[in-house]
Each structure stands twice: as C-alpha cells, then as structure tokens.
Amino acid sequence: MxxxxxxxxxxxxxxxxxxxxxxxxxxxxxxxxxxxxxxxxxxxxxxxxxxxxxxxxxxxxxxxxxxxxxxxxxxxxxxxxxxxxxxxxxxGRGFGSVGGGTIAVGGGMGVPPLLFAARRAAPGSVTALLGFRDAGRVILEREFRERCRDVHIMTEDGSEGGRGTVEAPLREYMERGGISLIISCGPRPMLAAVARIAAQYGTPCRVSLEERMACGVGACLGCACETTDGDGRREMRRVCRDGPVFDSREVTW
Ligand SMILES: Cc1cc2nc3c(=O)[nH]c(=O)nc-3n(C[C@H](O)[C@H](O)[C@H](O)COP(=O)(O)OP(=O)(O)OC[C@H]3O[C@@H](n4cnc5c(N)ncnc54)[C@H](O)[C@@H]3O)c2cc1C
Ligand code: FES
Incomplete structure (x- = not known):
C-alpha cells in the first residue's frame, strides 16, 4: 500500500x-x-x-x-x-483468480471492479450479467462486450435489455450449467440474492461488500461487518482490510 x-x-x-x-x-x-x-x-x-x-x-x-x-x-x-x-x-483483498466458467454479476455502481476482473481474465472467458435502474444508468456496456463471452443487461423498468433484476437470468445461467464461480458487486439486497442462488447450486461465490470507511487500512474498525466462520462462529471483520471481497458463505446476510 x-x-x-x-x-x-x-x-x-x-x-x-x-x-x-x-x-x-x-x-x-x-x-x-x-x-x-x-x-x-x-x-x-x-x-x-x-x-x-x-x-x-x-x-x-x-x-x-x-x-x-x-x-x-x-x-x-x-x-x-x-x-x-x-x-x-x-x-483490500480482491476477487482472486478468475477464469473460464466465471459469471460476473454487477449492479449499478458495483460494475466497475467486475470490468477490471474481466479485463484480467482471458478474453471471452467471463460472462457478465449487469443490472441497472434504467437505460440512462447503464455504464461500461461496450467495455464489457469487448472482453466478455456474453453480456446480459437487465434494467428495472425494461428500458434496456431484460426487465427486472439479475436474479431470474442468473438462475437461467445456473440451470444451463458450466458456471464454476460467481463474482459479484452491487447493492446489498442484490448480493444477498446472488449468495442465496450460489448456495442453492453449490457454486463458489465471492462478493464485494461496501461499508462507510474512515481509515481504510484496518486501524479504526469503522467498517466492521459480521461474518460467520466454517464452524458457525460469528466474528466481526474489517471490510477495508479483510475484504472488501468475501466468500458469500462467510457473510451474515
Ligand atoms: C470498497 C468500496 C468501493 C467503492 N467503489 C465505488 C466505485 O467504484 N464507484 C462509486 O461510485 N462508489 C464506490 N463506492 C462508494 C463511495 O465510496 C461513496 O459513494 C463515497 O464515499 C461517497 O462520498 P461523498 O463524499 O460523495 O458522499 P457523502 O457526502 O459522504 O455521502 C453521500 C451519500 O453516499 C453514501 N455513502 C457514503 N459513503 C458510502 C460508502 N462507503 N458506501 C456506500 N454509500 C456511501 C452516504 O450515506 C450518502 O447517502 C465504494 C465504496 C467502498 C466501501
Ligand atoms: S475503515 Fe478503518 S478499519 Fe476499516
């Protein structure tokens, strides 16, 4: 740093x-x-x-x-x-290695770090599923299309791409098979839904959390959030230093 x-x-x-x-x-x-x-x-x-x-x-x-x-x-x-x-x-700790079989699920201002992940992966290896409020809020679509195998846009009002949230198309991708990793960033309700779907299909899922931050380097505990370890023990972790990316199974939704 x-x-x-x-x-x-x-x-x-x-x-x-x-x-x-x-x-x-x-x-x-x-x-x-x-x-x-x-x-x-x-x-x-x-x-x-x-x-x-x-x-x-x-x-x-x-x-x-x-x-x-x-x-x-x-x-x-x-x-x-x-x-x-x-x-x-x-x-912070990022998404880790991302390869073929990855779907990047983003919402609103959560999509920029997913573009970075797609750019670092082999061209065409990542699928992008991106949700926005309406057509006027769609960002970085062309950049995702340059890097991704498939780019699926959803808007809440249907003014561009499909109408609704990313949940239904994510289930369709999971049903079709071939997805070995989900990475996600966006509003917390969307992340919680993505985590639920990942758990249903037994697919590893890494989510990027947002908390208000003060120091940003792990010193003030201002960004603490509750997580659960493999034995079900609850603990407070710092989003700035232990995250912002966590295994979705560790987050207390
Ligand atoms: C790890 C991380 C990565 C982020 N990446 C991006 C990004 O790529 N692009 C982007 O636009 N934003 C991102 N954010 C959110 C961004 O930090 C906030 O929007 C920003 O700090 C607001 O500052 P401000 O001075 O404009 O607003 P303020 O006057 O401080 O607040 C304006 C509004 O923003 C809300 N807000 C403030 N801080 C945060 C926060 N940390 N998270 C969510 N809402 C907040 C406030 O509650 C208020 O409603 C990220 C946040 C985190 C924690
Ligand atoms: S912002 Fe200070 S510990 Fe995370």
Missing amino acids: MRRDCTITESREISGGIYLMSFEAGDIAREAAPGSFVHIKCGEGCLLRRPISIADAKGDGMTIVFEARGAGTRELARRRPGATADVLGPL
Whole structure:
C-alpha cells in the first residue's frame, strides 16, 4: 500500500453524474488487483478519504468510475486533467483468480471492479450479467462486450435489455450449467440474492461488500461487518482490510 499524489490524465462524464477518471498512479497501478480499491482525499472540507474501486490498471495507468453523490465525490469530479489527487492504495483483498466458467454479476455502481476482473481474465472467458435502474444508468456496456463471452443487461423498468433484476437470468445461467464461480458487486439486497442462488447450486461465490470507511487500512474498525466462520462462529471483520471481497458463505446476510 502506498500514498501518492497522482496526476489526473483523463476525466469525463460517461453518464449523468457518473465519471471515468484516469491517473498516472505508478506503483499503485502496478500492484492493483481486481476488487482492490483506492482511498482518495477529496478536497480540504472532507476529512475522510473516499473509497473507490479500481476499474482498470495497466502499466502506470489506473482508472476509476464513480458517481458524484456527496461533497467528496462532487469535488473530485470537478478536477481536470493535469491536476493531482492524493491517493492511498491499492487496498483490500480482491476477487482472486478468475477464469473460464466465471459469471460476473454487477449492479449499478458495483460494475466497475467486475470490468477490471474481466479485463484480467482471458478474453471471452467471463460472462457478465449487469443490472441497472434504467437505460440512462447503464455504464461500461461496450467495455464489457469487448472482453466478455456474453453480456446480459437487465434494467428495472425494461428500458434496456431484460426487465427486472439479475436474479431470474442468473438462475437461467445456473440451470444451463458450466458456471464454476460467481463474482459479484452491487447493492446489498442484490448480493444477498446472488449468495442465496450460489448456495442453492453449490457454486463458489465471492462478493464485494461496501461499508462507510474512515481509515481504510484496518486501524479504526469503522467498517466492521459480521461474518460467520466454517464452524458457525460469528466474528466481526474489517471490510477495508479483510475484504472488501468475501466468500458469500462467510457473510451474515
Ligand atoms: C470498497 C468500496 C468501493 C467503492 N467503489 C465505488 C466505485 O467504484 N464507484 C462509486 O461510485 N462508489 C464506490 N463506492 C462508494 C463511495 O465510496 C461513496 O459513494 C463515497 O464515499 C461517497 O462520498 P461523498 O463524499 O460523495 O458522499 P457523502 O457526502 O459522504 O455521502 C453521500 C451519500 O453516499 C453514501 N455513502 C457514503 N459513503 C458510502 C460508502 N462507503 N458506501 C456506500 N454509500 C456511501 C452516504 O450515506 C450518502 O447517502 C465504494 C465504496 C467502498 C466501501
Ligand atoms: S475503515 Fe478503518 S478499519 Fe476499516
């Protein structure tokens, strides 16, 4: 883990209020792994850094995709290429190795780290199943299509792809067979549903959890969540350091 003032090399709005930002990030980029994240200082008014998943890393270059929601991410979105950002990373434990037979199930702003996982896997080996609120919120579809065998889009209102959540198509993929690993990132109710389906089919499943974070490096316990070990014992784990990616069977849903 390193702290570095990273120069912004690209910044553009890819959809309403959603930004793609690339950095010259040196060792942070070189050590990044799918599922790991960076902790970014967002302006003088924001005491706490903001955690954002790494969406891609190649050589010294690193890309994030984020929604401008509150004071911190809105300030970050205003920075232009040539400016710098104070970045800590890469942090956390990622998805691990991802190969053929993997389905990446993403929801909304949970899809960027799955794109990184698909980009690090052999071309065409990962299937992507991505859910969004409506057509206007669909992001990174072209990038997933460049890397994945099959890309299935769902929107809640049916304005693009299938109508509804990712649950029904995920069951169809599981019924068809050939899925040996599920990786998932998105809203917690979606992750819980994905974990249930994985358990029904006895398929390994790794989920990326989100908690509000303070230190980001395991020191403050601000991001603790309850997990269960193999013997059913409950314990508190830190999402920033023990995760953010966990085996879905370990999470207390
Ligand atoms: C490991 C990890 C990876 C993440 N990756 C991404 C990503 O790739 N792209 C992206 O857009 N967002 C991501 N997030 C969420 C992002 O960190 C928050 O949206 C951001 O911190 C909000 O900061 P803010 O200053 O804009 O908003 P604030 O003013 O702090 O809050 C605005 C709203 O965002 C909510 N919020 C704040 N922090 C979080 C959080 N950690 N998780 C969920 N909601 C939060 C608040 O409850 C509030 O409703 C990630 C979070 C974690 C923990
Ligand atoms: S944010 Fe401090 S321990 Fe995770």
